[in-house]
Amino acid sequence: MLHVTELLKDWPCTVTGGQLWSQVTGITERAATVEKGFIFVARKGKRQNGANYIEEAIRRGAIAIVVDRPSLSELPVDVPIITVPDCSKFISHASARLAGDPSERLTVIAVTGTNGKTTVTHFIGQLLARVGIRCAVIGTIGVFIDGCQVEYECPEMTTLPSEYLHPLLAYCESLGVTHVVLEASSIGLANSRLAHCHIDIGLLLNIGQDHYEEHGGRAAYIAAKQRLLHQANAVVVNQDDEQCRLMAEASGRPAVHFGITSMIGSSTDSILRELAIPGDYNKMNAIAAVSALIVLGYSENDIVPHIRTLELPEGRLQRLEQDGIQVYIDYAHTPDALEAVLQTLSTRCYGKLITVFGCGGERDKGKRAEMGELAVRYSSLVFITSDNPRNEDPALIVEDIKEGFGGDCSTVEAVLDRKDAIRQAIFRAAPGDIVLIAGKGHEKYQQTATGVLPFSDVVEAERALSEKTHEGKAEETRGK
Structure with missing residues (x-):
């Protein structure tokens, strides 16, 4: 445990108000995690401004506030305000020191x-x-x-x-x-x-x-x-x-x-x-x-x-197989990664290569069309679906992907519900076919405009394979 002054030693800063002799128990840039004795770093991020949470941090027990905007140095608070050139570098320095390097x-x-x-x-x-x-x-x-x-x-x-x-x-x-x-x-x-x-x-x-x-x-x-x-x-x-x-x-x-x-x-x-x-x-x-x-x-x-x-980690060419149908779940979410996986599977596929994929919302729109073109080039059938749409309209993301192959294609279907897209792809597969489900890999959630929802490509693929098997057996029984 260190005093505030020890963390500031040899670090360029100015201090206004309050005392610096308190012992530091932790440091954070998330006001909700502040505990008694913490330093709160009020960093301005792309989506959140730490300055908006200074009062909450003090209520929770913050003993000092770190900022990198001089305009905040005169805030009327009863703890020291420490102005540094770069909040991100200071929290990196202080975190290492507090943990004992x-x-x-x-x-x-x-x-x-x-x-x-x-x-x-x-x-x-x-x-x-x-x-x-x-x-x-x-x-x-x-x-x-x-x-x-x-x-x-x-x-x-x-x-x-x-x-x-x-x-x-x-x-x-x-x-x-x-x-x-x-x-x-x-x-x-x-x-x-x-x-x-x-x-x-x-x-x-x-x-x-x-x-x-x-x-x-x-x-x-x-x-x-x-x-x-x-x-x-x-x-x-x-x-x-x-x-x-x-x-x-x-x-x-x-x-x-x-x-x-x-x-x-x-x-x-x-x-x-x-x-x-x-x-x-x-x-x-x-x-x-x-x-x-x-x-x-x-x-x-x-x-x-x-x-x-050597074994691949979870969600990297993760393979399921049932009744002669192979399903691969892979995290590939960039053009290079998707092409590498498609090339690999195309050389191992003796039937149809069916691809299920989408592109994340609020991320590199420029790669969407390229990934659409690649999926069509290597696959017999493509299901374009939602990935992590975040706050973007999934239908508009799909339209961006379609630009890679001219908008309409007989081998492409848009199914916005990812669970349904996985199910349809597996139900359309026959023995000898390979289904690739790309983009999310190990992830156990889906980020949507309504929040973060539980979702696993592996779980949905296993469920679809099981349902397909049961339906097939039921049809055989009816035929007899």
Whole structure:
């Protein structure tokens, strides 16, 4: 536990009003989570302005308010108002200090890229466990230690806010974890969530189209990703992605490169022979994971025997099968990811490839038409449906997707109810067909204008397969 003055030491700031000798019990930018002894950071976000919640934070027990707008420094409150240049960087700094700077003692590997972050982090975690390392993986689908998911109260976000991340790292350390692998999203990097996390290895996988609108354009999106290259002690970069190569060169940092045709030290042939998971993109994911371990000091002889044991995380090419019909649930929600999955399944399909997908609301409208064109190109039948429409009209999102193939197509049906779309796709499938349900993967909810609703592609697919089987048996009985 630290005093306010200790958190402000050597940090540029001005203070008005109140006393600074109180002990700090926590820090947060969410007024609803303030407890007695907390510092409240009144950051202005895209949707919420923390200044609107200062009075609530004080009522709940805040002992100081941090702002980055001088106009707020004279508010008539009875606690200190601390004005700093950047609220996001201050909460990152203070969260790390209050947690005891656990990242300084842990080996931290951060993985960024448009696609593949979850798979690569879990591959690294699995390989580290195989060589005897106690490892935690933190990212989109939760918190895992030695491959087992652990319950930890934190938001469902790819990269956790600093106020949650550093206490979690301290918790992992208390359990004997020595290595942490985490996903570094562009939003997380841009918002300085990792600014005071000591990162030993930064891994850059690829650059595709996602979150452009949230960042204000492609250049800002790339700049956010590039922050990791400047922050990590060692940088590992995909040489097969031209944009990644350019980013590594622009950073001025020495980088280790990996790719399908070459890798640190030797050929990738042995790795590719051992990998039992389909898809060229998963070959690249495996090579990226192996590269991280080699940078840590392990040899290929240490790693290659464990390649065959690698398993995809939940919602990544997750396979169900019944009565000769295969159903794959995948998180693919960008053009590159959708095309990679469609290419992989098209080579394994002996019947029709039926695709169910949509696009998220309030996210990159520019990718919708491209994903529509890709779905039609590879599929025999496409059901366009809702993904997470948020506050957008699902019907208008569908119209944007349709622009990718000219608006009308005999092999495309629009079914806005995602549950119904999944059911129709599976009921139209015959033995030998493959149904791909893309976009949501592991998610257990759907974000709509009326709120967040429970929803699982896996559960709905299992239900539809069961209903289809029962209907088929009932028809057989009637026929007899």
